[in-house]
Amino acid sequence: MRTVPSIIHLDMDAFFASVEQAAKPSLRGKPVIVGGLGGRGVVSTCSYEARVFGVRSAMATAVARRLCPNGAYLWPRFTAYRACSEQVMAMLRALSPLVEQLSVDEAYVDLAAGPYGPALAAAAPGEGAELVRAICQDLRADIEERTALTASIGAAGSKLMAKIASEQAKPDGLVLVNPGLERTVLGPMAVRALPGVGPATEQVLRRAGLMTVAEVAELSEEELMRLLGKAHGAGVSLMARGLDDRPVVPDRDAKSVSVEDTYEVDLADRDRILHELDILAARCVRRLQATGRSGRTVVIKVRRFDFSTLTRSETLRGPTDDEGVIAATARRLAAQVNLTGGIRLLGVGVSQLADFTQEDLFAQAAAEAALAELDAQEAAEEEEPDAEQEPLPESGAAAGSVAAEPAGVEGGAPAAGAGQLAAQRIWLPGQDVTHRELGPGWVQGSGVGRVTVRFETPDSPPGRVRTFLVDDPELTPSDPLPLRPPPDA
Ligand SMILES: [Mg+2]
Numbered sequence: 001m002r003t004v005p006s007i008i009h010l011d012m013d014a015f016f017a018s019v020e021q022a023a024k025p026s027l028r029g030k031p032v033i034v035g036g037l038g039g040r041g042v043v044s045t046c047s048y049e050a051r052v053f054g055v056r057s058a059m060a061t062a063v064a065r066r067l068c069p070n071g072a073y074l075w076p077r078f079t080a081y082r083a084c085s086e087q088v089m090a091m092l093r094a095l096s097p098l099v100e101q102l103s104v105d106e107a108y109v110d111l112a113a114g115p116y117g118p119a120l121a122a123a124a125p126g127e128g129a130e131l132v133r134a135i136c137q138d139l140r141a142d143i144e145e146r147t148a149l150t151a152s153i154g155a156a157g158s159k160l161m162a163k164i165a166s167e168q169a170k171p172d173g174l175v176l177v178n179p180g181l182e183r184t185v186l187g188p189m190a191v192r193a194l195p196g197v198g199p200a201t202e203q204v205l206r207r208a209g210l211m212t213v214a215e216v217a218e219l220s221e222e223e224l225m226r227l228l229g230k231a232h233g234a235g236v237s238l239m240a241r242g243l244d245d246r247p248v249v250p251d252r253d254a255k256s257v258s259v260e261d262t263y264e265v266d267l268a269d270r271d272r273i274l275h276e277l278d279i280l281a282a283r284c285v286r287r288l289q290a291t292g293r294s295g296r297t298v299v300i301k302v303r304r305f306d307f308s309t310l311t312r313s314e315t316l317r318g319p320t321d322d323e324g325v326i327a328a329t330a331r332r333l334a335a336q337v338n339l340t341g342g343i344r345l346l347g348v349g350v351s352q353l354a355d356f357t358q359e360d361l362f363a364q365a366a367a368e369a370a371l372a373e374l375d376a377q378e379a380a381e382e383e384e385p386d387a388e389q390e391p392l393p394e395s396g397a398a399a400g401s402v403a404a405e406p407a408g409v410e411g412g413a414p415a416a417g418a419g420q421l422a423a424q425r426i427w428l429p430g431q432d433v434t435h436r437e438l439g440p441g442w443v444q445g446s447g448v449g450r451v452t453v454r455f456e457t458p459d460s461p462p463g464r465v466r467t468f469l470v471d472d473p474e475l476t477p478s479d480p481l482p483l484r485p486p487p488d489a
Pocket of ligand 1: 012105106
């Protein structure tokens with residue numbers, strides 16, 4: 001056991017939305033929602049100002065729009081997010097070779113393995129904690145100075161506690177949990193605070209009258225194993241007592257993303273199995289998108305009633321992060337497996353990962369826009385934007401004449417190349433553009449043959465809005481600008 005809280009968990013605050021606010025001065029202090037804006041779109045991140053209205057990540061964008069009608073709804077700009085992420089991760093790697101990146105904006109760092117390791121090892125426990133506090137405050141200040149973004153950090157003697165501490169530190173804070181205080185901090189928390197305790201496990205524990213971590217910690221390991229099964233029960237028992245010796249494993253080049261579920265009762269019904277595969281595909285896609293990547297090979301894992309485990313995979317023509325494509329492929333793969341007799345575990349994964357490219361994003365966005373337009377036609381309810389309030393026009397209805405096929409109808413390959421899309425002049429809310437005379441700006445919205453652009457840059461005051469015809473030759477898509485000028489400028 002460590003005597004110094006030398007494992008840190010860093011998590012950028014409302015990452016995608018914060019990058020947008022840093023890039024777009026007119027959005028600072030305002031509700032910003034980043035995600036899929038088409039008919040089936042889901043919120044990936046929202047700013048704290050949007051959370052006040054009840055908007056949350058993973059919520060359907062349509063629901064978010066009802067809760068927060070005057071928010072800025074933007075398509076994700078993965079290129080910009082990845083640039084910021086790389087800056088932050090490089091700063092973490094300067095602190096230790098042991099950096100375990102969990103997603104584009106989240107990582108564990110083991111400070112004991114880095115340049116501060118010897119000082120931390122030599123320090124008395126109290127001094128060690130103060131040194132960690134100083135390192136973390138410097139890190140937070142450096143991140144803000146170099147990226148214009150804020151990070152929250154938890155520091156503790158284990159990954160479990162560091163992650164819980166960073167949760168408590170949010171937003172823009174630092175929380176240390178000194179080794180020895182794990183049970184005090186965890187005790188009053190709801191059981192769901194423990195990793196691996198999802199809704200199903202929570203239900204089982206609740207039925208046994210166990211609501212808090214302290215109550216679970218009082219049970220013997222044997223009792224928990226009886227309740228939750230051997231492996232799971234043993235894991236939960238350790239976590240509840242604050243015991244976690246999982247090492248920080250550098251994982252820069254993850255080769256795949258996968259999720260799986262074990263079922264309390266074997267699944268026997270074919271439709272139910274296919275439904276569970278859909279749910280797993282959705283979870284897998286959320287993870288994939290959190291890392292800003294896409295994958296080419298879809299894998300399913302099936303453990304049968306007799307514990308025989310098999311996998312099946314299919315490689316698509318191009319990388320995708322489309323939930324529909326991945327779910328359909330998983331279902332196809334399940335058809336190759338004998339599902340009779342009962343299924344204990346199902347998994348869905350994606351491998352052969354590729355970084356998300358702008359092309360993928362636009363192809364996907366165009367497809368979503370096309371679908372959204374169909375939805376809008378069916379619903380046939382169009383609201384005129386209120387000119388006073390300067391709301392962002394609907395993106396979905398925006399891309400009026402998009403002819404792109406939904407991505408993946410041809411086995412997951414993006415439906416259209418960037419060139420083709422450029423020819424169609426699709427302007428997505430949030431997208432970076434340059435006007436030949438007016439300079440850099442971003443698309444605020446488009447519709448009815450017009451596109452509205454706000455001309456501002458990360459270091460300018462809030463900019464003015466101008467409207468153009470969608471095929472105005474002076475207007476071209478451009479790359480994201482850095483949030484801070486390079487140090488030598
Ligand atoms: Mg975050």
